[in-house]
Amino acid sequence: MKIVHISPGSGGTFYCENCLKDTALVLALRRLGHDCLVTPMYLPFFLDGSEIAEDSPVFFGGVNTYLQQHLPVFRKTPRWLDQMFDARWVLKLAASREGSTQAEGLGAMTFSVLQAEAGNQAKELERMIRWLREQEQPDVIHISMVLLAGLAKPLKEALGVPVVCSLHDEDVWIDKLDGDYAQQCWDQIRRCLSHCDALVTVSHYYRDLMSQRLSLSNPPQVVPVGIEHTGYELAEFANPPVMGYLSKLCPSLGLGIFVDAFILLKHRPGLEPLRLAAMGGLTGSDRDYVAGLRRKLAAFGFEQDAVFHEKLDREARIQMLKSLRVLSVPMPGGEAFGTFMVEAWAAGVPVVQPDAGGFRELVQQSGGGRIYDNTTPEGLAAALEPLLRDADLARSLGEAGRSVAQQEFSVDTMAERMVNIYESVV
Structure with a gap:
């Protein structure tokens, strides 16, 4: 044809x-x-x-x-x-x-x-x-x-x-x-x-x-x-845990919420070593926005614990996903699908997403993560914390997502x- x-x-x-x-x-x-x-x-x-x-x-x-x-x-x-x-x-x-x-x-x-x-x-x-x-x-x-x-x-x-x-x-x-x-x-x-x-x-x-x-x-x-799915490497779930973001680096997709949740979690006992990794590229004024987030992290002394990757090609995404404990793109309004979720599952990484758009549908179908209601940084931090503290829980959810994604996605x-x-x- x-x-x-x-x-x-x-x-x-x-x-x-x-x-x-x-x-x-x-x-x-x-x-x-x-x-x-x-x-x-x-x-x-x-x-x-x-x-x-x-x-x-x-x-x-x-x-x-x-x-x-x-x-x-x-x-x-x-x-x-x-x-x-x-x-x-x-x-x-x-x-x-x-x-x-x-x-x-x-x-x-x-x-x-x-x-x-x-x-x-x-x-x-x-x-x-x-x-x-x-x-x-x-x-x-x-x-x-x-x-x-x-x-x-x-x-x-x-x-x-x-x-x-x-x-x-x-x-x-x-x-x-x-x-x-x-x-x-x-x-x-x-x-x-x-x-x-x-x-x-x-x-x-x-x-x-x-x-x-x-x-x-x-x-x-x-x-x-x-x-x-070929080429994705399974996440290592090593310590210290890394929370990851994979989407355009801009406010409308929840990057600010993600960074604020990271700051909250870093102040909690046992999560002081937590790391952040973000990837997705940007345009125009988003550069100033990301610079502002870097300054906020620096004000708390966390600038060395957060990485905003410049590359976003397939190999770069595979390498970042391999390093993660959990992935989240906390866009308040959601979207129709969420390809970043499938990429995370390809690496055996669980996702934590707000109850918006098509996210619930995908998580329910795959069993590969958690859905939460409170779209504030506090709500995201509460949903992320159990997976960041328990590598076995994160791994089991990621494996469930990977199994379904290889067939359905x-x-x-x-x-x-x-x-x-x-x-x-x-």
Whole structure:
């Protein structure tokens, strides 16, 4: 089967779960013998599996998309000029800016992209269609996020093939859009999804949430995220214990709560040697935020006990996970899935997560951790403490998570489930 997979890149500056999922899926589909062509949007892939898109140009390049939104002259510029702004080094620089990955101020542009041929980036859509027509006719197109659902109708009409669309945490972005754009985008997405032949999401929690918000008569099918488990080393559960964080280093994902819980735990008898390890990359003003956390740790004399890793490639993640006693990303609002949880389980590391989003669903299915209600630093500290004090308890929970993750959250399982969906619409 020939599959065109359309996916936005993040530029590789932070831990992007959608990017990791998409690259892992494409590689697994190719191992199964399918011809999977990747068409990246906005930014290139720079993290795990970035080689999957080396033969494809970037479409709707982040800089060109921005310029075409705000300066009408760029909607008619020749390709040789646009190509300068699509250079990898230019897009890499753009990805490091906070505004390129934050919803605030991007309402008009988000809505314009959803409008596809009626939007300000119509020439980018025309270029994508021309390029895809030059390739071998695909059997199916997979749009990897609902914010790109505006592509469904024109691509389906131009290529005459079915379209599958994924849903994964887009509500967080849409709800942060300025002015009336959030509601306009929700309304436009409802119209766009009528042109999709199948919808898929990553958890039952998110299926139910988006079915309600989009008034879907046919709920999306659930295909949990899977990772490649090969290469992960089992955690050593050595002393002193290390509590770990694996996600973008920013306030909205609970990094401040995590650091404050660490400080509380360090003051408790027997936990004075506790260590902290955090990884996930950052952009823009997040650098100042992390610097502030370092100063707070230094004020307590704990700066030597906390490490904020700069690398976030797969090998770096494997090495950090191997050193942990427990992992937590205490984002108060939760999210649709939590790939960092599956990565922790691949190393036999238990997780401690707030009762939000899809976290409870995953922990209940795997038995690989603890869920807590109080989203304050005190609540997190109370949930972490038993696992930090009892290595055997932490190991048993981590082993339970690892056993289930190898079956239910493997990349091969994810790919096989996706192929079943593709075949149902072809």
